[in-house]
Amino acid sequence: MKLTRINTLFLVFFLAKNLFAQDTIVFSFDQFYKLVAINHPIAKQASLLPDLALSQIKMARGNFDPVLQFNYDKKSTKGVNSYQYLEPEIKLPTLIGLDFKAGVEQSSGASVNPEIGKFDPSTGKTLDVNYSLIYGGFSLPILRGLLTDQRRIELKQARLLLDLNKAEQTKLVNKLFVSAAKDYWKWQSAYQKYNYLKEGYSLAQFRLDFIKSRIKEGEEKPIDSVEAYTELNRREVQLAESYLEYINAKLELTAYLWDEFNNPVVLTDNTIPSSKGSNFVVMNNDTLARLITYAIASHPELQKIAVKINQLQLDRKLAIENLKPQLNIAYYPFQTYTNGNEDEVNGLFSKNYKLGLNFKSSLFLRKERGKLDLTTLKVKETEFSYQQGKRDIANQVSVSFNELENFKKMRLIQQNLVQNAELMRAAELLRFESGESSLFLVNQRERTLLDAQSKLAEIIAKYAFAKSNLYFSAGILNTTID
Numbered sequence: 001m002k003l004t005r006i007n008t009l010f011l012v013f014f015l016a017k018n019l020f021a022q023d024t025i026v027f028s029f030d031q032f033y034k035l036v037a038i039n040h041p042i043a044k045q046a047s048l049l050p051d052l053a054l055s056q057i058k059m060a061r062g063n064f065d066p067v068l069q070f071n072y073d074k075k076s077t078k079g080v081n082s083y084q085y086l087e088p089e090i091k092l093p094t095l096i097g098l099d100f101k102a103g104v105e106q107s108s109g110a111s112v113n114p115e116i117g118k119f120d121p122s123t124g125k126t127l128d129v130n131y132s133l134i135y136g137g138f139s140l141p142i143l144r145g146l147l148t149d150q151r152r153i154e155l156k157q158a159r160l161l162l163d164l165n166k167a168e169q170t171k172l173v174n175k176l177f178v179s180a181a182k183d184y185w186k187w188q189s190a191y192q193k194y195n196y197l198k199e200g201y202s203l204a205q206f207r208l209d210f211i212k213s214r215i216k217e218g219e220e221k222p223i224d225s226v227e228a229y230t231e232l233n234r235r236e237v238q239l240a241e242s243y244l245e246y247i248n249a250k251l252e253l254t255a256y257l258w259d260e261f262n263n264p265v266v267l268t269d270n271t272i273p274s275s276k277g278s279n280f281v282v283m284n285n286d287t288l289a290r291l292i293t294y295a296i297a298s299h300p301e302l303q304k305i306a307v308k309i310n311q312l313q314l315d316r317k318l319a320i321e322n323l324k325p326q327l328n329i330a331y332y333p334f335q336t337y338t339n340g341n342e343d344e345v346n347g348l349f350s351k352n353y354k355l356g357l358n359f360k361s362s363l364f365l366r367k368e369r370g371k372l373d374l375t376t377l378k379v380k381e382t383e384f385s386y387q388q389g390k391r392d393i394a395n396q397v398s399v400s401f402n403e404l405e406n407f408k409k410m411r412l413i414q415q416n417l418v419q420n421a422e423l424m425r426a427a428e429l430l431r432f433e434s435g436e437s438s439l440f441l442v443n444q445r446e447r448t449l450l451d452a453q454s455k456l457a458e459i460i461a462k463y464a465f466a467k468s469n470l471y472f473s474a475g476i477l478n479t480t481i482d
Helices: 002-015 029-039 041-047 049-064 150-216 222-254 285-298 300-321 366-433 439-473
Strands: 025-027 067-077 080-092 099-109 129-141 271-273 326-338 353-360
Touching (some): 029 041, 041 150, 049 150, 129 353, 150 271, 150 439, 222 439, 285 366, 285 439
Parallel strands (some): 025 271
Antiparallel strands (some): 099 129, 326 353
């Protein structure tokens, strides 16, 4: 009768073991994932990278903006207007290296430049004139700078920077999510272990109280109370350690939680983790092959290296262009007016024009050849990094896949261990009821069960993180992980 009462109360206790979870707030991994993606400062910081690249593109396009300039210069000597120069000008760069320029040179005074003034041979002075010159034309590089130049290379590299910063954004967020997922499942594991040990402590407390009451009735030996009290103390220490691990894991998790106003968010005491996301997923070699293919094509690390190769290729293209000598041509037809009278109407392009040729070349081209050699070597160096990176990424995905599959097997094995430990504990209780066992052996069986349950909680958390890490290692973000 006595032992039947113990077993009945034991079963009632386990039927009511989840009552403490009432009025709790379940915080799922998907909810956590979305909050981190939206509000975490690192995620927000990473979201600025594409905008920074767009700013760089805008700056590079500025090299092709029309330029308006205005020069004014005047000199007066003893009340006499020596000269006055008024020179507005507009310059229009183009993406093909051809630059257009137009402007007006208006000069007046007794000492204007003899090149544009009216010269009096009898006095050897320039007459006081009011002179205007309207001009327009273009300048064009014939050799170096015809196919490309520094301005065009900078614009192309700025456009590549947009792809580079998007890859860097994915990398930063990926790294953040890997760390966040690890800490979430660490919290979930600590929570489950704490619950198991809390149940174990409650059982030990119940047994101690029951044994004390039976000793008073003379139905139990006093030594049984020592065994029950010793086991209670042992589990109390384990529970305290487990609680510390749980609250610290919860505290570490709050470091990832922010609201939309950049204020830290603290989880309430009744907030608990969810096991959603720790369920099994079907994985096979085809899945692994698809993940590796995706990772090689889209992994942010490889995308960054690919962009750097393209940027270095542009540097090399410019270095090849700079091997050519500089030969620039400029042609500006103009029309002049003096003292309000048009000097020349006909022959605008045949008589009134300015033509210029500029040639420059290094004799040994050592600087240019050195630059070409340097950029060529950098391209090769980065291409080797890309090849090694592809292999490293593929291996990383395979390692994550193997870890996931291994934890899946370990989880199944550990679940069997827990079931067997429960059976052994139940069998020991039956033996205890029939007087063939002792409280010590019942406690031993229960310790084995608690250890197995705690180990299972760790493996389930590691499996869930391994599932997250598999996607992250392939460079996949925003994946709902059920």
